Amino acid sequence: MTNQKKFLSVVAIFLILIPFSTSDKNDNIEPVVLDDSTIGYYQSTTCKISLLEFYQSNYSSNIEIYINNNNYADINCFGKITGLDKNANVFFVSIGTNSVITLIIQTLLWTLLLLFIPKTKNTWKVNRFGALLIPYLFIFQYVSENRFYQRENILFDGNISFNNLYLISILIFLSTASWMVFDVLRGRLENLINYIPFVFLFIFTFNGANINFYIFIFSILGLSKVASEKKVTFVNVVYLLFSIFWLINIEENDYFFDGDKIRGFTNSSYNFQSQLFWIVIFFLFIKGAQLTVSVGLKNFSKLLFLKNLIITSTLITILGIFGSFFPLINFFNFYIFGQNKRGIKSFESVDGNTWRGFSSSAESLGEFYGFIILFFIIAYFSVEKSELKPYSYLIFFPIYGLYRSNNFAAFLSLLILIFIFINFKMKIIKFNKKYFFTFILFVVVLASIFINFSNYDFYSSNLIYEATRHQNFYGEVAQLNNKLKSTSKSHYLVLEAIEKDDVGTILLDKENNDTASSSFKLLLNIFTQSFNIPLIPNIVALISLVAFFINRSEMWGIFIAKYSPDTHEAIFGFGPMQLNKYLYEQKVRLDVPKNLQSSLFLPHSSIADTLIFFGILGLFIALCLIIYVLFKSNKNHIMFLPTIFLILNISKSDSLLYINSFILTLFCLLILDRDKNGANN
Numbered sequence: 001m002t003n004q005k006k007f008l009s010v011v012a013i014f015l016i017l018i019p020f021s022t023s024d025k026n027d028n029i030e031p032v033v034l035d036d037s038t039i040g041y042y043q044s045t046t047c048k049i050s051l052l053e054f055y056q057s058n059y060s061s062n063i064e065i066y067i068n069n070n071n072y073a074d075i076n077c078f079g080k081i082t083g084l085d086k087n088a089n090v091f092f093v094s095i096g097t098n099s100v101i102t103l104i105i106q107t108l109l110w111t112l113l114l115l116f117i118p119k120t121k122n123t124w125k126v127n128r129f130g131a132l133l134i135p136y137l138f139i140f141q142y143v144s145e146n147r148f149y150q151r152e153n154i155l156f157d158g159n160i161s162f163n164n165l166y167l168i169s170i171l172i173f174l175s176t177a178s179w180m181v182f183d184v185l186r187g188r189l190e191n192l193i194n195y196i197p198f199v200f201l202f203i204f205t206f207n208g209a210n211i212n213f214y215i216f217i218f219s220i221l222g223l224s225k226v227a228s229e230k231k232v233t234f235v236n237v238v239y240l241l242f243s244i245f246w247l248i249n250i251e252e253n254d255y256f257f258d259g260d261k262i263r264g265f266t267n268s269s270y271n272f273q274s275q276l277f278w279i280v281i282f283f284l285f286i287k288g289a290q291l292t293v294s295v296g297l298k299n300f301s302k303l304l305f306l307k308n309l310i311i312t313s314t315l316i317t318i319l320g321i322f323g324s325f326f327p328l329i330n331f332f333n334f335y336i337f338g339q340n341k342r343g344i345k346s347f348e349s350v351d352g353n354t355w356r357g358f359s360s361s362a363e364s365l366g367e368f369y370g371f372i373i374l375f376f377i378i379a380y381f382s383v384e385k386s387e388l389k390p391y392s393y394l395i396f397f398p399i400y401g402l403y404r405s406n407n408f409a410a411f412l413s414l415l416i417l418i419f420i421f422i423n424f425k426m427k428i429i430k431f432n433k434k435y436f437f438t439f440i441l442f443v444v445v446l447a448s449i450f451i452n453f454s455n456y457d458f459y460s461s462n463l464i465y466e467a468t469r470h471q472n473f474y475g476e477v478a479q480l481n482n483k484l485k486s487t488s489k490s491h492y493l494v495l496e497a498i499e500k501d502d503v504g505t506i507l508l509d510k511e512n513n514d515t516a517s518s519s520f521k522l523l524l525n526i527f528t529q530s531f532n533i534p535l536i537p538n539i540v541a542l543i544s545l546v547a548f549f550i551n552r553s554e555m556w557g558i559f560i561a562k563y564s565p566d567t568h569e570a571i572f573g574f575g576p577m578q579l580n581k582y583l584y585e586q587k588v589r590l591d592v593p594k595n596l597q598s599s600l601f602l603p604h605s606s607i608a609d610t611l612i613f614f615g616i617l618g619l620f621i622a623l624c625l626i627i628y629v630l631f632k633s634n635k636n637h638i639m640f641l642p643t644i645f646l647i648l649n650i651s652k653s654d655s656l657l658y659i660n661s662f663i664l665t666l667f668c669l670l671i672l673d674r675d676k677n678g679a680n681n
Helices: 003-020 036-044 051-058 099-114 129-144 146-152 165-186 189-200 213-228 234-248 272-299 302-325 327-336 362-380 385-405 408-426 433-453 456-470 489-499 503-507 510-515 518-527 539-549 553-562 567-572 580-584 606-632 640-650 659-674
Strands: 064-070 081-087 090-096
Touching (some): 003 051, 003 099, 051 090, 051 327, 064 327, 099 165, 099 327, 129 146, 129 165, 129 213, 165 189, 165 213, 189 272, 189 302, 189 659, 213 272, 213 659, 234 272, 234 567, 234 606, 272 659, 302 327, 302 362, 302 385, 362 408, 362 659, 456 539, 456 553, 518 539, 518 553, 539 553, 567 606, 606 640, 606 659, 640 659
Parallel strands (some): 064 090
16 A cells, blocks of 8 residues: 555544544533433533443443444534433434535545545546536525425525525535546546445445435546537437426426435426426436547556456445344444444344345345356456465355355346357357247247136236235225135125126226226236237236246335326337336235335336336337447447346346446446447457
8 A cells, every 4th residue: 555545544533433423522521331221321421422432331231232424413512422312222312413524534545545546547528517517506405395395304404695604615625626526537537437436435425414426536537528528419318308398388286305325316396496407417427428438448457347346245244244133333333334224233134035234225235245246257258377376265255256146137137148158158058040930939838738727817816916015906905704814805896806807896996996096007908908919928918928937026016006196108118217207106905914004115117217217219219229239239248248137137226226237237338338349358
């Protein structure tokens, strides 16, 4: 490590520890050992005892502690205990983390981290337009999403006025930060592409804000790119037309979404101002990613990329394990790395089947682990074995992480793609058109046998059943008889209608017809016999069959019950990162345990997410662009199969809603699109 990096490391440690260790030493208030008898002492001495003082006195005790962050606390309470309570056997310690101070500390800390990226000889030469304008854009977000910020900061004032010192101070700091980020990246932009794997370690979501540091970075780059462009592309024109529709047709309401585990990459409100902000910022974000790839592609190193993948997966796994055992590490993981959601506080799997550790989503993290393993195996055949040796021992961590994430789809697709790659390299099975069509015929025959001898009616109607079950048609789940003991009244009616060849009768009841979502009505109509073509599977039945076997029936059924766009919204969508109308407009009955009814039920498919944001037309364009990139790209490129892996898995998960998964997928596609000469085969 160079002297510069040692110095930066010391500065970073000071930025982290000092705010949580300072207190008034002259007030004679000292931390005491926490137990039932001293709860009152801490409740009466709020904002006096620092977190590290408290932990120093209690680290050796056997009590169970959970440290909460209190963003709403006053600036004077930053880093200090603002409250303490006990629930069951757990002591909940609240620490002041005022969002203004947090914004300053996290920005400085994360900008320091960018300095660890090596500089290149070439300095990025472009105007500073982006660095100048972006701070004003984010101030506009503070005003447009004021309901979010009112909940997060006691000092918040959203009024646009020269007397509003709150917004003026935020603007001054963001302007300073923008110039710092711009200057740091000028000499490092060509290397930035090799450090994309770290987006899974440093999530960079500001605590107490609906802003992500990556959006801040790439929007600065994107605006500079737009300012230097001399022609308008077809995609730009299409996006402009979509944007006009989203803004003209918006119907403002009081919907509010706090973001939860996708905070920093979603719109918390549904009004003209917030819609405009996310339309612009999403466009600039994509432009910034394009600039990063186009500038840095010549410096892209598969070995360095792999090294950073391995380091990231190792640190994520270790920090996740330590965070589950030690409350202080769990708290600092959240604060330092900008997590959207606190890491899991137990080493045990949730419901006995999965463990998300450091991440907000076990599923997306499992996909990342699978991506690393596949990339490592492909790299094994394309680089010197001596270069891989230092990382070979660490491949255990992504393997272990994939196992703990319990992502069977990622595991299965990983095995299939590994087999395809090894077969391509070793020529184990030679491709032959005759054998290929024989295999296809064999699969068709097996599928026909399965359809004829299995309970196909049940599998093909299961998606409609789940959608019906979660509509607001009926009251509580009806226990009909012993035979249908585990089946709701809605499923009974669905199956009865199928037997009578008259599924449409479900909507004959006017109350049901008025309550049903528009997507439910459409799929129910497609499912009827009038839409069937002999020997060709009904598309709804086929999706239902797939959903059942990949365990998505219930979640996709909830999506169908909730997704109720009008014709224009179905074509163009609600707008980028806009989930509010989908989440709250259509009333549904979540037939899940009471402790889960307040949980965030996302669509569980990035295809469905894209449909919500960009509609049928936008989804079609996106799929065409992805297919075009994959079709035109060099099939020997080291990114080709890992990109296929990501696309296969995100189609059945919400990973594109998480900014790290979105960035990785976007960069893989951009690298494939621009590296057609095979420099990284």
